[in-house]
Amino acid sequence: MTTESDTQRPSQRGGVVRTVLLFCFLPGWTVLWGLTAMLAGWIRNDWLFRLSLGSWSRGILFVSGIRLAVTRAPELTNAACVFVANHQSALDIPILSTACLMTHDVRFMAKESLFKIPFLGWGISGNGFIPIKRESPRHAANTIKEIVAKNSSAYSYVLFAEGTRSPDGRMQDFKRGAIAMVLRMGRPLAPVSIIDACRANPKGRWIVRPGTVRVMFHAPVIVPAFDGDDRALRETITAQVQKAVEEALPEEQRRAAAV
Secondary structure, three states: OOOHHHOOOOOOOOOHHHHHHHHHHHHHHHHHHHHHHHHHHHHOOHHHHHHHHHHHHHHHHHHHOEEEEEEEOOOOOOOOOEEEEOOOOOOHHHHHHHHHOOOOOEEEEEEHHHHHOOOHHHHHOOOOOEEEEOOEHHHHHHHHHHHHHHOOOOOEEEEEOOOOOOOOOOOOOOOHHHHHHHHOOOOOEEEEEEEOHHHHOOOOOOOOOOEEEEEEEOOOEOOOOOOOOOHHHHHHHHHHHHHHHHHOOOHHHOOOOOO
């Protein structure tokens, strides 16, 4: 970790050496910690899974030359919540895993295709991650209903509310359906701003560039009871969370002005 005074934004050029190092390092590292995570799931050991996810994430950031500058609103406690973040790069999962695991036992709501990746997908299966089918949001909603019904999960979850990575680094509109999905959990929603990950790893480019990525955890939004039919509440919460995330971003990473 680093402080604001030590930050150096990732360059928008170069990165070939770091990219080669990461591509040589990543397969074996993923196999090692993917197998460990699989074991954690089989024996139901949350501590071992946290070790696996944290080690995998920190190793990727180290080899990539990515430092994190993390700030947290004082209102954010260690209680279980749903982190709602913007999505800038393929590095966002290790970035948020590293930042969130400092205080929370975190799991992700991730697109279903990630669960099919050898070792990575096998590792997250059975460890509380929620697969999301883009063509069938009801699938994730039903999974969340099961979690709420059991009332047994102490995990915090991460949701990328744009639904996919930004193509140009600018934040996209948050999906109201995604927010409605997590409102059913009845947990506080903690907005999270990821800043400059798009410079470290632009979408569509097989490149990683060293530098500091900032992660800002904002004050949580307390969610009233939601039955799934209150559109006004859904719109209000979506706008509130989206505004908190966007206001912390530099101008070039905010949503494009409406034409």
